[in-house]
Amino acid sequence: MRRLVLAVQFLTRLPLPAVRADADDFAAAMRWFPVAGLAVGAAVALPWWALQARDPWLAAIAALLAWVAITGALHLDGLGDVADGAGAAHGGRERLSAVMADPHLGSFAVVAIVLQLLAKLVLLHALPGAQPGAQAAALTAVPVLARVAPIAWTLFLPPLHHGLASRFRSGVAPLHLALWSAVAVAAALVLALPLLVLFLAVPAWGWWLRSRIGGISGDGHGAGIEIVETVLLGALVLAG
Structure with a gap:
């Protein structure tokens, strides 16, 4: 249970009690990332569902605000760092690492975050x-499935640094x-088949990281979660 609590504490801003844990517990918390995504998905889908009939733009803005608030913009920060790093990649690996470690946002980061x-x-x-109920259920699944992705990137990509x-x-x-892949397939079969695009988006982002950045980092995970979420949303829209 403490590993689940750690996962939720790490990926959300929900007020949870502190738990005693060691390095092994923190590492194993990644196994529970998709469950933490369920909390994010519920926080996003609820205002979207509640306000959809009143005004679609109001529903969209409320859902987006909830998305940013419950995650604390954690993954957007990673997206910005990766965008800045990729923009500086022509300067070599040392330059890339220095730019990604810089706490200040560059122009690439600002553009990437705004566009996202x-x-x-x-x-x-x-x-x-x-069918707002069915769409809300599929929307709830988007953050869940996106948080299966870091498990794959951790297993198959070299760490960019310690x-x-x-x-x-x-x-x-x-x-x-x-x-978790089996859970993702089951969710897509029950909720919306377009969610299966997960299995294209995850390796595509891994390939981009490996070829452009060199490996996986915390920023790579955060940026990837953001991008996979957007791809899944896009698939739901295009299929509708």
Whole structure:
């Protein structure tokens, strides 16, 4: 249970009691990332469902605000760092690492974060509202499935440096990925088949990280979660 609590504490801003845990517990918390995603998904889907009939734009804005609030913009920060790092990649690996570690936002980061927020807002507005209950259930699944992805990236990508991402490596195994992948397939079959695009988006982001950045880091995980969420939202919209 403490590993689940750690996962929720790490990925959300929900007020939970402190738990005593060691490094092994923290690493194994990644196994519970998709469950933490369920809290995010519920926080996003509830205002979208409640306000959809009143005004789709109001529903979209409320859902986006809830998305940012419950995550504390954690993954958006990673997206910004990766965008800045990729923009400086021509300067070599040392330059890339220095830029990604810089706490200040560069122009690439600002553009990437603004575009990401706009993309989510527009897609939330464009979600078909004819069956709001079914769409809300599929929307709830989006953050859940996106948080299966870090398990895959941890297993198959080299760590960019010794840091947050490398600490999770000892906590997950192929069995965990297989189990959560099965859950993802079941969710797509029950809720919305377009969610299966997860299995294209996850390796695509892993390939981009490996070829452009060199490996996985905490920022790579955060940016990837944001991008996979947007891809899943886009699939729901296009299929509707």
